[in-house]
Amino acid sequence: MKYSLLLDSSSTLLAVAILGDGEFLYRNSYSAWQRQSEFMIPEIEKALNKLNIGLLDLDEVMVTKGPGSYTGVRIALTIAKTLCTIAPKIKCKTISSLKALGSVTENYIALINARSERSYVAIYQKGKVVLEDCILTNDEVRKLINQYSPQGFNVKGDVKYLNLEAPFEVLEGMKSYLDQCEVEEDILTLKPLYLKD
Numbered sequence: 001m002k003y004s005l006l007l008d009s010s011s012t013l014l015a016v017a018i019l020g021d022g023e024f025l026y027r028n029s030y031s032a033w034q035r036q037s038e039f040m041i042p043e044i045e046k047a048l049n050k051l052n053i054g055l056l057d058l059d060e061v062m063v064t065k066g067p068g069s070y071t072g073v074r075i076a077l078t079i080a081k082t083l084c085t086i087a088p089k090i091k092c093k094t095i096s097s098l099k100a101l102g103s104v105t106e107n108y109i110a111l112i113n114a115r116s117e118r119s120y121v122a123i124y125q126k127g128k129v130v131l132e133d134c135i136l137t138n139d140e141v142r143k144l145i146n147q148y149s150p151q152g153f154n155v156k157g158d159v160k161y162l163n164l165e166a167p168f169e170v171l172e173g174m175k176s177y178l179d180q181c182e183v184e185e186d187i188l189t190l191k192p193l194y195l196k197d
Contacts, residue, residue, distance in 0.1 A: 002020070008029075009069075010072050010097035013168070013170065014035075029171055061091075065096065067135070067194065077094075098122040099177065102173050104126065111162070114135050119136055119137075120133065121136050
């Protein structure tokens with residue numbers, strides 16, 4: 001069986017899953033704002049123990065690389081890099097934190113709060129990029145939503161800061177893009193995606 005570990009700590013959520021041959025064997029996602037560093041390794045251990053497998057049984061790890069919380073992005077990415085460095089047989093794949101908010105079969109506007117009346121935003125149409133990951137003012141984001149929503153693009157992410165309700169889940173999205181993401185050839189040069197003005 002091929003085991004894939006999925007990790008995300010780029011926003012307010014902590015998300016950990018293990019797939020076996022592309023299907024969820026373990027998944028857990030919950031709010032852990034500014035506490036992901038405390039909870040992520042115990043959550044990984046819990047997942048491995050529940051499945052009665054070890055780190056060296058993993059074949060690959062897929063991790064969100066940003067944009068998102070400056071510290072949060074680095075937590076999951078550092079764990080993934082460390083794991084792949086000590087066990088080189090484990091391959092590393094990365095995905096945009098925004099892309100992971102939806103699936104390859106959907107049209108969606110992905111949003112993460114960038115603070116200071118700004119948002120990280122990207123738009124995807126069935127896996128294809130319509131708008132690259134960028135940072136916009138919340139007013140600009142509202143205009144994009146008004147432009148794309150009538151065309152069947154759904155909003156995804158923790159968008160309470162915009163007084164909106166939307167699905168906020170990353171593990172399904174990560175699973176749907178798993179086979180499309182390239183393996184990172186040089187894990188040591190892998191860096192988070194930080195968007196700056």
